[in-house]
Every structure is written in C-alpha cells, then in structure tokens.
Amino acid sequence: MSLPPDVDRPVETVERAIDIIDYLKENGPATIAEVTAHLGCAKSTAHRHLKTLEASSFLIEENDEYRLGIRFLDYGVIARDRHTFYREVKSKVDTLADETDEKIWCAVEEHGRSVHIYGAQGKRSVRTYARLGHQNYLHQHAAGKAILAYLPDERIDEIVETYGLPARTQHTITTADELWDEIEAIRERGYALNIEESVEGLHAIGAPIKDENGTALGAISISGPANRLDGSFLREELPTLLLGTVNEITINLAHA
Amino acid sequence: MSLPPDVDRPVETVERAIDIIDYLKENGPATIAEVTAHLGCAKSTAHRHLKTLEASSFLIEENDEYRLGIRFLDYGVIARDRHTFYREVKSKVDTLADETDEKIWCAVEEHGRSVHIYGAQGKRSVRTYARLGHQNYLHQHAAGKAILAYLPDERIDEIVETYGLPARTQHTITTADELWDEIEAIRERGYALNIEESVEGLHAIGAPIKDENGTALGAISISGPANRLDGSFLREELPTLLLGTVNEITINLAHA
DNA sequence: CAGCTTGTTCGAATAGCTTGAACAGGCTTT
C-alpha cells in the first residue's frame, strides 16, 4: 500500500543491481561493455554484479549477452496467486470475456499505480498497449479510475502529487479539477468510463472491487473499439453486466 | 545457456537482497523481525534492505509485512515475450489445447532446468503441480526429457552432474544408465513419454522445438490422466498431432 | 601474425555496509 518510500540511506549496491535489471528490461539483452557504460563504473564491477545475478538465474548469459531470466515469471506468478482475490476474479473474468467477446482486464493498485494481474480475451477483443504486469497511471484508464475513485481522498491527493497527471491521448484527464469532477461522477454511477483517454479509438468501462470498508482492492474493465462500445451498450448493458460480476466477487470475498 | 556460474567473489550485499526476496517467495509475507531472524543480521540492516527493495516496488509493505510486488510479473512477461519462439508457439499451443481438450505446456531450458513459459488448458485438462514460471528438473517430465535428448551429450553429462536425478514418484528416472537408454529411445522416436514419472496417474508426451543445428530450444507437452492418455491414442494419435505442430513451428522459426 | 576486441582475475584503497544502541509510536496490561 501507500507510495514507494523515500529511503534515507538506501543500500546503494542493491540499487546498482536493480539499475542493471531495469536497464536490461528497457533495452533488451546487453553485453558487459554496454552495462558498464550505462552504470558509469569499472568493467570489473559490472562483471561481478552480472555474475552474481546470473548465479541466482535472475539473469541468463547467452552469446556474450545478458538478458532477464524467465525466473522472474515465477516470482510474479507467486505474487499474483497470493493476492486475496486473484483466484476469485480469474474465473469471473473468463466468463465475462465469453459473454461479451471483448477484452477484459483485472488490475490491482500497488504504490499508487495500477498493475494488470490478469487479462482474458473474447473472440473479437482488440490488442492494445496493455500488457500483463505492466504498471499504469491510475488516471489514464477505466480500471485505474475506478480504483482511484474508491480510495480515501487524502490518498488520491498524495498520488496525484507524486505522479502528476501525464497525458496519453488528447482526451486524458490532465488537471486535478477535471479529475475530481470525474471521481464525483464515478462515485455516483458506481463505475468509470474511459473515452479514448488511453488509446485513440478505444472505449472501456471499469468497476472497483471493494473490501469491507468500501476501499478499492482492484478493478475489472471491459474494453473495445469505440464504434462497438458506444451508446446504450456502453452506458447501460455493459455496466449492468460488469456491476453484476463485481458484486458477485465482492460477496464471495466477504465470506472467504 | 550453460549452468549457473560459480562466482569467485560475488557481491555479497546483492546476495543478501536476493536472499530476502527468496525468503518472501518461499514463506509468504513477513515482518522485519522475521526477515532479520532469517538473515541473522542486525534489525537496521534488514530494514535498510527492505526499504531499498520497496523503493523499486519489488517489495510492497502491507500491514507491517513485506510481500513480493506484482512488479515481478512485468519483468517475467517481458523476458518471456522476448524469447525467440514464444509468440510463434503461443497460438499453436492454444490450437492444440482446443483440438485435444487436454493440458498443453510449453517449456524452455535455462541453466540446465526447464521453465514453463506458457500453458493452455483444454476443456477436460487436469490441474497438477505444474505452474507458469516454475523451474523443473529436465529428467522429471515429458517436455524436459524432450529438451534433454536434443542437447549435446557433454551438456547432458554436465546437467546430470550438477543437479543429480532426484525422484518425484517411484517411476522417475534416477540413474544415469536409465536416462541414457531413455534418451536413445527419444532420439529414435522423436518424442518423449512421461509415464507417471512426475505425478502418479498422469501421462504425457513431449516433443522438442529445435534450432537450425538440431539443438533443442524448448519443448511442448500434452498431459492428461493415465486412463485417457494410453494405448494407441498416447503412442500414435497424439504423437502425430504433436509432431505436426512442432514441425510447423520449427519451419516458421527457420524463416523468421 | 599483429592488433583489436571481448571477458576475467587480482591486490590495494576507501567508500559505504553493518552493527548496536537509542528514539518514537502504537498496543496491551496492570
């Protein structure tokens, strides 16, 4: 919960190791020379770090290049499976995908951002930038906004202050005033809409899964092309379907 | 490739951080006190490490406990998506699951072990210990044995020497002689069988996906209950189906 | 065969990690 901490005296050696991992994540496989240049340190230092990370299979050496190991999947899957409602949500999300034939995402909040922990595609579902495990800004998409609206007000302020409101498309919410109006609307409706705010031509609706205090634990969204998800389908039929599913999940969670 | 290296002078501070991550992976969420006890170090040291890892969202603090962040999924999914044949394999595996109604796994080899990078379930597919991202011994299951048989002989020796041949069931191969006989058989047939070697009551067949040199890059397996996967279905129909799929993938890879 | 590049090893210096004690805050207990 909360936000990533500002550590007074972080363990710099560990930060360097994380820096390497992040570099490989962003830029793909790299040689020692490349990593050395990125870190701005001695070649021998980079070498020692890479070999240490390789010993635990976090990194794999292939043709004189280091890359991220599939081992990360193991940790990610375990983290996901331990999430309170993942198992509960999975089957419902699969059902929703079958019923709507559209793309369904389930997201949870971590450190003031949203992470997609499960996705199911219907027959006609579109591919977007969204990816399993990817961190997103809460204000940029339907599931994120649904989560945001059901967090305590002071928490929302904190998050906006920390990350700002960067735009993705020309429809993305970029000012705090707009955001609070939107949150008001979401709280009244019970669900969030995303009208081309994350991807041009893409509409979506999202609804929160709440704990016993009414605070959002995560959210589920349905997304599809703007021309298909529109009018009463987007604003009446889909919300009914989605809120029904979310309601079932919430009840099951309360009795688990 | 190859095996995890024996590092001469590893970065011990990084090893400690990995130790924390592994502890949380094995034992679930833990308090600082618990981590301190596990590491056998000062409370302030554990604190500094935990906060450093939390700053990058690898760990998340919740109710005075630290747990693995869903962020690991991000790294894992990226590592998987970059794998040469993942995209190629995924759609074929989905098709196989539809055609057979059984559980299909796709595994790759890393550091002499196999990792499941994708799984698809058919309507009747069984649930086993197998999990996405989980590391397995190559000799214990169909996909692993298929990979093993198509590695260079000296590599096989290395792997057996490093990890030994631990048993899972009473049918698991546990001696080098048995293993070499099995490898011989697999090389002749072109596919591997798993007759209750990983789970009692579970049969499976696996076939390798090879690069231009004939070395295994990974493998695909079909598994199901022993009573259903048996006789000519297991030894004729399924192999034909599986080898056909694997062949398609191999050809597509060669022209990519 | 020389010259470049790569990855790897090793000793010395000093940066920074670890420690243990002390502080603050939230519980429960008396």
Add this chain to the structure above:
DNA sequence: AAAGCCTGTTCAAGCTATTCGAACAAGCTG
C-alpha cells in the same frame, strides 16, 4: 492512566567488502 512491551526507524563509528584500474587470457578481424 501509566507502565511495559512490542513494533519500525534513526544515527555515529568501525571495519568489512565494494570498487577501481591494471594486467591477463582468449577469440576475431584485418
């Protein structure tokens, strides 16, 4: 209400272990 006992957190000092840079080995290229 106060005392006690947990937590998590901070800080200065000592010494461990990281970092550096140079030297070595090995593989390619011209």
